[in-house]
Amino acid sequence: MTQANYNVTTAPLKIETVTSRVVHPHAGAINTFIGTVRELTKGKRTLYLEYEAYVPMAEKKLQQIGKEIQEQWPEARVAIDHRIGTLDITDIAVVIAVSTPHRADAYDASRYAIERIKEIVPIWKKEYWEDGEKWIGDQKEHVYYPTGRPEGLRDD
């Protein structure tokens, strides 16, 4: 198991290996977000999902999210693992762990991380149903990015 703080992997995710990477004596809170595969989306039954990633860039962008969090919450520690490949209903797709000295920041930073993942991390999800399959676009239901770049993109 790699010790890197940001991983994209085909292996099943273990929550504790992610949270353990943000444990720190200065932390008073560790917030864990666990994203799981949902069976029903708008009434439609999903059989399973397939995730695909541009792995090296996805890991870099997860790392960038960690950096952005530390700019906003300097004492935060962040670890994120995202799984790819075939995932069944209830499987864990993503684990985000954030530790901070006080709880409010841990909640806020964790929320920030998952929203940014949905904007800038090159990972794609395909839903398989009984009667078909479809690559899912982003959450704002964009089919395209009109500017060619994601909204809220920062220049490093």
Added chain:
Amino acid sequence: MIKVLFFAGLAEKTGQRVVELDYCDLTVRDLKSKVIQQYPSIKQDLDGVMVAVNEEFVNADYKISSADEVAFIPPVSGG
């Protein structure tokens, strides 16, 4: 040579994940038109994808050099 990467629906439509194209010193915008000529079925998709060069997002005016790795990034849906 430029290495071009297709993902998700783009990979399915082109039947390719990686192609090497013999261009250099052209903008992202120009590369898109060249790729559309070669793969007309992804014209609509390419109009609005994000583009990354060597794993960083770039604008349409970005000048691609030889040996760059260019990735067309459809709307992402991780998490």
